[in-house]
Each structure stands twice: as structure tokens, then as C-alpha cells.
Amino acid sequence: MKISRTTSATVIAVLAAIGVGILLLIAVGAPPFEALSLLIEGSFGSASKMSATLLAWSPLVLAAAGLVVTFAAGLWNIGVEGQVIMGAIAASWVARSVPGPPAVVIPLTILAGAIGGLVWALLAGVLKTRFHVHEIFGGLGLDFVAAGLATYLVIGPWARAGQASTSGTDIFREEAWMPEVEAFGVGWPIIPIILGLVSVAIVWTLLRGTLFGLKLKAVGSNAYSSYLRGIPTNSYILGAMAIGGAFAGVAGTVQATAFHHKLVPAISGGYGFLAILVVLLAGFGAAAIAPISLFFVAISVGSTQLDLRLGLDSAFGGVLQGIIVLFVLFASAYAVKRPSGSLTPQKEP
Amino acid sequence: MALEIRDIHKHFGPVRASDGVTFTVEEGSLHGVLGENGAGKSTLMKILSGFYGADSGEILLDGKTLNLDSPATALESGIGMLHQDPLVFLPLTILDNFALGSPGPYRLDRKEARQELERVSAELGFSFNPSRLAASLTVGERQQLAITRLMWLGAKVLIFDEPTTGISATQRNQLFSTLRHLAEAGLIVMFVSHKLEEVEDLCDSVTVIKQGKVVFGAPMPIAPEVLVEKMFGQIFVEQDRVDAETGDTLVKVSGATLEMGTTHVEDLNLEVASGEVIGLAGLEGSGQRALLRACAGLLNPSTGSLMVGGKDLTKASYRDHLRAGVHYLPAGRLEEGLIQGVSISEHLVLASEDTSFFVDWGTAKQRAEQKIEDYSIKGIPTSNAEALSGGNQQRLLLSMIPDIVKLLLLEHPTRGLDVESAAYVWTRLLERRSDGTSIIFGSADLDELLRYSDRIIVFFAGSVFAIRNAVDLDGEELGYLIGGKERV
Amino acid sequence: MESTFNSIVAAAAPLIIAAMGETITEKSGVINLSLEGSIRLSAMTAFAVSFWVGHALVGFVAAAVVGALIATIIAYSSIGLKLNQIAVGFVLTLLAIDLASFLGDSFVGERGPRVPPLPIPVLSDIPFVGKVLFDQNLVVYASFVAIGATWWFFYRTRPGLNLQGIGERPEAAFARGISVNKLRFWYTVLGGAMVGIAGAAYSLDVKLGWRETLTLNLGWIALAMVIFGGWHPLRVAAGAYLFGALQVLAFQLQDVFPGVAQVLPVAPFPLMILALALVYSDWFKTLGDRFPKLRNILGSEAPAGLGTVFERE
Helix, strand or coil: CCCCHHHHHHHHHHHHHHHHHHHHHHHCCCCCCHHHHHHHHHHHHHHHHHHHHHHHHHHHHHHHHHHHHHHHHCCCCCCCCHHHHHHHHHHHHHHHCCCHHHHHHHHHHHHHHHHHHHHHHHHHHHHHHHHCCCCCHHHHHHHHHHHHHHHHHHCCCCCCCCCCCCCCCCCCCCCHHCEEEECCCEEECCCHEEEEEEHHHHHHHHHHHHHHHHHHHHHHHHHHHHHHHCCCHHHHHHHHHHHHHHHHHHHHHHHHHHHHCCCCCCCCHHHHHHHHHHHHHCCCCCCCCCHHHHHHHHHHHHHHHHHHHCCCCCCCCHHHHHHHHHHHHHCCCCCCCCCCCCCCCCCCC | EEEEEEEEEEEECCCCEEEEEEECCCCCEEEEEEECCCCCCHHHHHHHHCCCCCCCCEECCCCEEEECCCCHHHCCCCCEEHHHHHHCCCCCCCCHHHCCCCCCCCCCCCCHHHHHHHHHHHCCCCCCCCEEHHCCHHHHHHHHHHHHHHHHCCEEEEEEEEECCCCCHHHHHHHHHHHHHHHHHHCCEEEEEEEHHHHHHHEEEEEECCCCCCEEEEECCCCHHHHHHHHCCCCCCCCCCCCCCCEEEEEEEEEEEEECEEEEEEEEEEEECCEEEEEEEEECCHHHHHHHHHHCCCCCCCCCEECCEEEEEECHHHHHHHHEEEEEEEEHHHHHHHHCCCHHHHHHHCCCCCCCCCHHHHHHHHHHHHHHCCCCCCCCCCEHHHHHHHHHHHHHHHEEEEEECCCCEECEEEEEEEECHHHHHHHHHHHHHHHHEEEEHHHHCCCHHHCCCCCEEEEECCCEEEEEEEHCCCCCHHHHHCCCCCCC | CCCHHHHHHHHHHHHHHHHHHHHHHHHHHCCCCCCHHHHHHHHHHHHHHHHHHCHHHHHHHHHHHHHHHHHHHHHHHHHHHHCCHHHHHHHHHHHHHHHHHHHHHHHCCCCCCCCCCCCCCHHHHCCCCCHHCCCCCCHHHHHHHHHHHHHHHHEEEHHHHHHHHHHHHHHHHHCCCCCCHHHHHHHHHHHHHHHHHHHHHHHHHHHCCCCCCCCCCCCHHHHHHHHHHHCCHHHHHHHHHHHHHHHHHHHHHCCCCCCHHHHHHHHHHHHHHHHHHHHHCCCCCCHHCCHHHHHHHCCCCCCCCCCCCCCCC
């Protein structure tokens, strides 16, 4: 089996990154190998830990799936964080206002989340296609507006009875909690897991097996040639944003109804931005996002152990993730180069 | 103080852009450099002005070998180049454009710069309003600004690359008197062009370049027939074309004005019958591209009308044209026609009429294999577009043309292709004629134009210069027409 | 009243310095998306180093080095390795933020050196203006200098004019003999150093000390300010002071309108979007053609070469 230059470069990069992580641990006086093994133990060491890891995996992979679609269309959907937040807000609204048993409420929260994220993403898309605001700036701006909205709701109209607090709204009623399945003495987040797997399957099929996906790929690679082929490029850009936003919104639903069971200001958990790293590492393809997301959440969840057991800041997880992606990016410079496009609207050729 | 170019060689991969170029230009002369597209004039000028480094050879000015490894050092040596559309900084003022990049103290004294601008431009007979934005200048005015700047910086050699493309007649006359004035002042002015009359009018001496080599050099005046023959070579075309049946008028252009960048075509009138092949001749920027793009729907005529198959498409969008049966093959095979990262099978799926949501990759692969065989494409269904050679990319583009097409528009259908691929392309194209498809194509290859067209339209300086039946033309006369002259 | 304006000027100082640095970087055509991370990491570094050494100045130097280093990575990746500036900048943001939290743990809650106040004699006695502008410290005076120096550099010097050319149309600048890539590299590093200093200004002056949420969103706001101010130093500064004023206002109105203080920090971003939409709209373009003065004051487009890779051939 021939190992391509890309694969070997990537593997070396990951190993080098872990090496740097070890050096960093030594620098702060922490026992490196114990720390690394704590990461693993903290995410897979027991049934309840594995359950927590999978619950964290779901929103990350959902957001990543959405990003695969937007990247395929050639877009930098930095607004993904805001889309997750808006999905969570929409889901929270349903959880708080729509009566009924779980069989009714839960699907509605998922639908609401998808719609919330979709609308927010379309906003960034329209800013781009109609108003020539690059999706990076538009998305970034909307991220903050969404975050502001979440904060406002938590300390304002949806504040806890009695004292407004940034620790969140009232806990949702039990029917609005995503149900779990008992096994091995622990509850498993079965719906989020299914949502995650389904999202990867949908995106993979969409891009590989449909005409829509093919046209999307064409638009992302060369919008002008695609236009000459008769593909309505603006419609496809908006379509990609809508799909990306919908998946991100469902990630928000999971965060609200399965994890926090309430709305908090930091509801997205940073999963939107982290998903960008996941997709960068996955080479923009759908195939690898599931395992890479698992790898990343293992690091994130496991690093809470570092705090508990070694007194190390759990941000170490984020550091490790960042170094890995950075090194892999450098490695890719020796393999395939992705061109840098202009950030300003260009004149027609 | 003469400019000596000695044995310059430059290659790009297997292409020999400059193959032992040697000639000398005397001080104070206006020297024309003639050659057809792709002959190597541009490369040579870029080497002279420091944009490219030559592989070998020397360039001497006043007996001293020059170091020309960047535009900066070329400027220091006194060589300045004016591009066809001078590179200006649009949002900056004219004064800032003048001063940008000039040597001097850290602090920029704009008052002083303004005085210098006024002094030098007055000497040259130009005038500028220094506080206006450069974006407000016409092409001719940008040229004037560039000349002013280069003179200010002490240029001794000025190179003009096709400067009269896109400027008005008045500006052209002004430019010429400026050039004569500069030559009289002792500068060396090199004038790269394909326009015979201008070179005859202006230049003291001329060098003709063909396929990277100097094929002719002499003081003017030289008979135009000689120049044409040297530029294009002898062209013998066997008239083995079979005249196809032509039908009713398919395309009708009336009184159209087309504006595309610096190209401005006025009062265009043309009728094309179905089954007819029309060749568009003329060098870059003369208007052929504008016509093709207007027929394709990428450019709407600002006045006049365009009808295709009885439908008024004057204000129509590109997609309307597609629906009306117009198919456009752009010149940039990989930049505009095909899509990188997309395979042969995938391209064919995009080109097919299939609208089913799920792609049947089995059928797609079969279709790809069929087309690969039909069109002798060297590739497999999963080959990406960028992996194919130029000839095979063109074959792929041909295979993507819909079965029913009323009007085929081709920009440079065989550019960069070997003889065999080019012949194959035309065999397939001509097959379409019997279905009533009309073909309009632009080409820089005179042989191709003469061989395959029913009628040839020659564009020169933004208007239709001549329309002739191909049978009535030969290579020499066509060369004349492209250069803007009628053969006497 | 005076003390309110005094606080606005003081609080805006780090944002001003960071925004000036990023304006220089973007004017040359490079976008340094890592600002949020750079500022946090350099703020932490400044505090840690000066705490350890006992003197604030050393902290500033260390912060400048950190900011410059991060900028070097961005510059090298995009200019040398031809990687996507957005991707690298984004990854560095997250990485630097987490690195700051991780390494900064042991300094949370500590008290460290601070920049001493330094009223300028005579000038600070001028009624109102004196108290607002000249009864400050070195950091604030540095922010004034940053604005003036950047403006003067762009519009009154040769290298500054060349810089505008590099960002606007690199091929044209190259044709005039300017080393586009070399200069882009060094301007990016310079901008990064200034961003580092801004971070230090936060932990050693404005907010004092270190904790994770110290410089909340300052980097993102600086990016927004550069855009909102149309890449012109004076307008960017105006935007930054406006933002500072809004923040102080929100704080003071907190009791009357409780939600506002939380929501106001979000304001720069819709403003940035509006500014972009406005400047690139056809409507504005025709208006600007008719009233060039208006165009000068209100807005300008990004340097056309922003984010692109310049290759010689």
C-alpha cells in the first residue's frame, strides 16, 4: 500500500504536535505521560465518561457536517458559532413554550433548532450575495449578535424567577429533555448520537451521490466556470449556507436540550469554531469528520480531568487541538496548496 | 548610446519563447517590433524591463551590460515599460500615483512632487489635475501619466506594448507626437505592435520576430508586403473544404454597440445563416471577443439588437441564451471552461440534461467511457480536468456540447493544440453543420481561419474592417487586413 | 463629566493601539485574524513576566515579542508557504486563547506592577482638555502617538505611500520596484508587535492582573474597528473612541437599563456589517462619484489586494 506524501506528512505533523504538547507539559512542571493518559482515561475510562464524551461528540460532528457543505461551496462560514447559538435559542423557546409529551416536544426542538440555524446562516448568505459583505466578516458579526441575544434572553425576558443570573434560564421541564437509554448502569444520549451519525451520512451522500452536491462542488471550485455551465451560483451559495446553518442549529438543540437542559450565554460551548478546526484537519471532506470529532472531544472532555487531578488548566486540551491543526496545515503546504482568495468583492472578468 | 540585445534565450518548459534574439537599436530612434500573437515580442519586452530573467544572453546600453533582474533594477538602468493598460492605483490620486515608488527622502513633500509633475508633464505637453483620483483617467491619460513618471525617473529607453489599443484617435495622434518628441530628445523608444500602418507611419527602423527568433530587421521604409510575409510566413491553404448547405438567417446583429473594458465596438451589423462557419480575425482587443461574448449573453449591447433563431436576445441573460440553444466555449480551457477538482464523469453529468436528484454513477461512468472512446480522450472517467493535457481538455469540452445546438461560439478553439488534435477538433465541429448549427469562432491562426471559415470578418481597432468570403482571400491579404491595411 | 471622558480615553487606549497595528497590517494586504488570541496571550505574558521581574516595562517588551511572533507565523504561512491566511489566523486565535488560559493559571488573582500615572505638567492644568488628555499615563500617551504616527506614516511619507500601493495593487507596486512580499512580511510583524503592546496595556494598566476573561473580545472589536473605520487611521481611532464612549455609557446606565450593559459590547459588529454593506453598494458608489468629499469622510473600500497572495510571475 503506497503511503501518499500527504498522509505521511500529516502523520508526522500529528506526532510532532503531540511532542510539542509533551514539552509544554514539562515546561509547566506537569508529568507529561500521566497527563496524556488522564486525557484518555477522562474520556473513555468509565461508562459514564464515555457517555459524556459521546454527548459532546454529537454537536461537534453536527456543526462539522454543516461546515463540510459550506466549505464545499467555497465559503468560510465563520458564522457557524452564531448558527449554533440561534439553533439553541429556537430550541429553548420550544422547550419553554410548547406543551406536550417528549414524543412531540423533542422533534419540535430539533426542527426549531434547524430552522434557527438555517435562518441565521441565510442572513450571512444574503449579506454576501446581495450586499457583497464577505461571509467572514458577516458571519463574525452575526456570531456576536447571536451571543448578545443569548445573553440578553438569559438575564432579561427568560431570566430565572427571582434572580437574573448569567448562569442560565430555569431548567427546562423534563419532557423537554432529550431522553436517554439506560445501559451498563449509565444513561446514553441515544438521540444525539443518532443525529450525529445521520448528519455525516446525509452530508456524505449529498456531496458524493447527488446532482446538487456535484454542482455545489463545482461552484466552490470555480464559480465562474460553473456560471458558464448554467449553474445559478448565488442560489447554490445560499443553499449551502442554509444546509450548513441547519446542521449547526441542530447542534445547538443538542446543547440546549440534551446537555445543559437550559439556555446559558455560552450555549455553543465553542463547538462551532472547534468544528472549523475539525474540518480543516479532515481535509474538508465528510469521511473523516466523525473520528476526528471523537478525537477532539476526547481531548476536550479528558482535559477536565487535568484540572481535577493535576491542577492543570483544562485549556490544555484546546492547546493540543490547536497545535495539531496548525502543524497539519503546515504539512499540507508540502502537499496540496489551497489558494487564498481576495476578501474584497472582485470585478467581473 | 545604443541598446544592444545579444543572443537572448528564454524558455518556459518546452516552449522556446526567445530563441537567440539579437538586434541593436540606435540612440534617438523609434524602433518598431512586429510579430503575430505568440511570436515572443511580449516575452522579450518583459525581459528588457526586468519582469522575467533571461536564461542566457546579455543586454547592453551604451556599451555597459545591464543587470535586469527586477523592474526596480531595470528602472535604475534606465529602462521603463508601459503596459497596454498602465497599472495605476485606482483609489489614489494622480499625484500619489506619480510619486509612489519614486526614490527620495523619507518625508514625502507633496508640494515638491506636484511641481515636478507639472514641470515634466508640461514639457511633454500633458496636463493633469493632481488631486483627482486615478480611477477617473482614461486609458490614454493613464499612458500619459506613466510616460510622465518614467521620464521623471530618468528613463533612457521606453518600451510601449501595443499602446494604441483602447485609446481614441486624438489621443493616438497625441501619443505619436509625444513619441517623436522623445526620440528627438535622444531616447530610445521601442514600439511593439501588430498594426502595420502605425509602424509605417511612426518608426525609423523595425525588427520582426517570429517564433522567438528575429527573422528580419532593417531601417524603414520597408514595403508592407515584405513585413506581412515576414510576420506570418507563407501560407498555402488547399481549398479542400466542402461547402455545406446554408439555411436561413440564424443570427442577426443590427446597429449594436458593445463595450467591454477598453474595447469599444460601434455600429456592428452582421447576419449569419444556419450551417455557416464565420471566422473572426484580428488581434487581441480589436473586438472579436466582444462579439463572441455578446452572442453568448455575457455582454449586452448598449444599443442595437441581437436576434438568435428569431428570438430577441438583446437584453437577455446568459441563461436565456443557453436556453435559446447558444453554446459558448471560452478560451481559458481550465480557467473558464472546465472546473478543477472535477472528473470527466462528473463534468459529463453536469453537461447532461439529467435532472434527477441522485446521480447514478454507474450510468455516468458508462457515459464517460463512451465519450472517452468517441472523442479519443486520453484519460479515464475519474481523471480530474487539470490532469488532462490541453488537447484532451479541448476534446472533453467538445464532448460536453449538447446534442442540439443552434449556435456554437468558440474563442481560440485550437490554441496550444498539436496539429493532430486541432484537425480532430475541426472534424467534430464541422459535423455539426449538417444539423444546421452555425459556428462563430475567433482565432489568431490565419491558416485555421482560411481553412475552415465560409466567411471571415476582420476586426481592427474596434470595428469591422472587412468581411470577405474565405475563398477569395489568401494568407497575405488576410495578414494585411489584420494589420489594418487593404492590399493594393 | 471630565472624569468620564478621562476614563473613555484611558479605556480606549489598548483598543487604539491594537487597531492601529492591524490597520498597518491590513493596509499592506495581509489580514491577521489572530488578534483575539494574540491580545490574550500577550496580556498574560506581560503580566506574568512583569510580575516575575517586578517591573512593568519588561512586560511590555515581552508582550510585543509575543505579538510579533504570532504575526510572524501568519506572515510566513501566507507569504512563504502560500497557506490560507484565514485558516492560519483562525487556528492561531483558538490556540493562543487556550495557551493564555493554560499558562496563565498560576497568575490568576495575583497583584502585579502597574503603569504609574504620569500627568504632563502645565498641559494637564488646561481646563477640561488638560484633565482629559494630559492627566493620563504612558500607555495612553502611546496611544495618541500611535494614531498620529500611523496617520503621518501613511499619508506624509514615501514608505507609507508605497505601503498603500502594496495593499491596493501588488503587481503595480512590484512593477515600480517595490519588494512586495518582503514589506508585507515586516509590516505584519510590526502590526503584531503593536497588538502585543495593546495586550500588555490591558493587563498592566486598564484591567490589571490576569484572568481568563480579561480582554473579552478586544481582538475581535479591533478587527471590526479597522473595517468600520475604512482602513484610515483617524476614522478607525474615531470608531474606537466611540466604542469606548458607548461602553462607559452602558456602565453608567446599568442601573436604569440593566440589559444594555451586556448587549452594548455587541454593537461594533452590526456596525461593521453595515459599514461594509454600505461601502460596497452601488448606491453609495454613485453618491461618492458625485460628492468625492463625502466619500473621503464616510468610507473607503478595503485595499483591493487584501488577503491575496502575490506571486511574481
